[in-house]
Amino acid sequence: MSRVIVIGGGAAGMMAAAAAAAAGCGCDVCLLEKNEKLGKKLFITGKGRCNLTNVAEIQDFFRAVISNPKFLYSSFYSFTNEQAIDYFENLGVKTKTERGGRVFPLSDHSSDVISALSRELTRLKADVRLHAEVKGLLTEEGKVKGVLLASGKRIYADAVIVATGGISYPSTGSTGDGYRFAQECGHKVTELTPSLVPMEVKEEYAEELMGLSLRNIEIRITDGKKKLYEEFGEMLFTHYGVTGPVILSASSIVGRRLKEKELTLHIDLKPALTEEQLDKRVLREFEANHNRQFKNSVDSLFPSRLRPVMVELSGIPGDKKVHEITKEERGRFVRLIKDFTMTLTNLRGFNEAIITKGGVSVKEIDPGTMESKKIQGLYFAGEVLDLDALTGGYNLQIAWSTGYLAGINAAEHVCVS
Numbered sequence: 001m002s003r004v005i006v007i008g009g010g011a012a013g014m015m016a017a018a019a020a021a022a023a024g025c026g027c028d029v030c031l032l033e034k035n036e037k038l039g040k041k042l043f044i045t046g047k048g049r050c051n052l053t054n055v056a057e058i059q060d061f062f063r064a065v066i067s068n069p070k071f072l073y074s075s076f077y078s079f080t081n082e083q084a085i086d087y088f089e090n091l092g093v094k095t096k097t098e099r100g101g102r103v104f105p106l107s108d109h110s111s112d113v114i115s116a117l118s119r120e121l122t123r124l125k126a127d128v129r130l131h132a133e134v135k136g137l138l139t140e141e142g143k144v145k146g147v148l149l150a151s152g153k154r155i156y157a158d159a160v161i162v163a164t165g166g167i168s169y170p171s172t173g174s175t176g177d178g179y180r181f182a183q184e185c186g187h188k189v190t191e192l193t194p195s196l197v198p199m200e201v202k203e204e205y206a207e208e209l210m211g212l213s214l215r216n217i218e219i220r221i222t223d224g225k226k227k228l229y230e231e232f233g234e235m236l237f238t239h240y241g242v243t244g245p246v247i248l249s250a251s252s253i254v255g256r257r258l259k260e261k262e263l264t265l266h267i268d269l270k271p272a273l274t275e276e277q278l279d280k281r282v283l284r285e286f287e288a289n290h291n292r293q294f295k296n297s298v299d300s301l302f303p304s305r306l307r308p309v310m311v312e313l314s315g316i317p318g319d320k321k322v323h324e325i326t327k328e329e330r331g332r333f334v335r336l337i338k339d340f341t342m343t344l345t346n347l348r349g350f351n352e353a354i355i356t357k358g359g360v361s362v363k364e365i366d367p368g369t370m371e372s373k374k375i376q377g378l379y380f381a382g383e384v385l386d387l388d389a390l391t392g393g394y395n396l397q398i399a400w401s402t403g404y405l406a407g408i409n410a411a412e413h414v415c416v417s
Contacts, residue, residue, distance in 0.1 A: 002027040002414040003157040009033030012382025012403035013163035014117040019407025021124035025415035029126040034133035039114035041172040050110030053081045054393035055101040064394040071362040075401035091116035144377040159377045159410040166356025166383040178384035188361040194353030195252045198243035202343035209237035218271035249390040267340040359386040370406035381406040
């Protein structure tokens with residue numbers, strides 16, 4: 001019987017195997033996963049809630065993709081976000097939409113998504129093999145012939161789909177095997193860097209702010225006078241620096257620049273107010289606390305953890321009476337609130353990165369089928385490719401869409417070969 005092998009039981013791999021098995025070609029589909037269970041990384045996505053996709057218009061998906069958005073045209077239109085939602089609803093996973101158009105399982109459990117895909121693979125009679133580590137691909141005269149397992153066993157196939165993920169969260173089994181398979185077949189792998197990852201800062205007071213979450217703030221990241229990124233949303237301080245939605249998304253834009261040099265993070269703590277409006281607000285606070293010390297007069301302006309840091313950075317002595325503060329001092333304080341800066345020094349490592357930036361060069365992959373332009377019958381899907389996007393469900397949609405396209409085309413390839 002003709003066979004399709006899928007390497008990797010993550011989001012892209014499970015979708016690819018299901019799509020191939022459902023294609024109606026009658027081919028045997030074998031999914032090989034080296035872990036003890038499927039979906040190990042999928043289990044922890046979205047803080048264990050699994051941000052399945054986004055309800056944004058499809059054109060917004062292309063804007064959210066950072067690396068090679070045009071490559072995804074066929075993928076996104078072959079299996080859209082709406083189709084993804086319907087697919088999981090039909091598998092029994094009820095969904096809900098939250099802030100920013102993010103789609104989650106109604107249960108808030110990523111395990112429900114994994115279970116639904118597992119049941120579907122069983123229903124479609126896909127051969128799922130766990131603890132099955134692939135050591136390499138078998139090729140001959142420019143065609144894929146199967147895979148070699150770490151055990152030494154060879155499994156022959158007419159098509160192979162590599163969906164091994166990247167090297168982010170290596171504890172889940174994402175150890176870069178797919179990059180090696182691709183390179184051994186003559187494919188180029190672009191520079192790999194952590195993405196959607198926290199960032200480190202130089203300032204020691206970051207540790208004082210550890211655990212503090214700021215909502216409804218606006219951040220801007222600059223290299224000298226050049227603005228690299230700007231976004232409104234939520235962030236969090238850690239003992240080493242900063243994280244949270246706007247910071248993670250920023251890392252995918254500025255990460256490679258940050259590897260070369262330090263950058264400046266600007267935080268507008270009151271983006272809803274102009275500098276003039278904020279000055280009036282601060283003046284009201286000062287007038288209401290006329291005879292109090294400065295350090296005790298800003299309670300309503302900041303979270304308690306942030307107050308001592310802002311007082312110190314203001315340059316105004318904390319024990320100075322409010323009525324003694326000059327207009328110039330108040331002006332500097334207002335500008336500090338509108339432009340609280342920190343020095344970004346580095347990205348955190350792959351063990352904290354949600355995804356990997358870089359991967360198998362998409363120039364060597366057919367965007368309409370996901371097939372290698374170098375090896376006939378070899379397909380790639382998901383994070384192993386040089387594709388990445390902002391947070392919000394976009395990266396999982398890349399996995400679903402490329403996995404689906406690879407699956408149906410691999411099955412078709414097997415049927416006609």
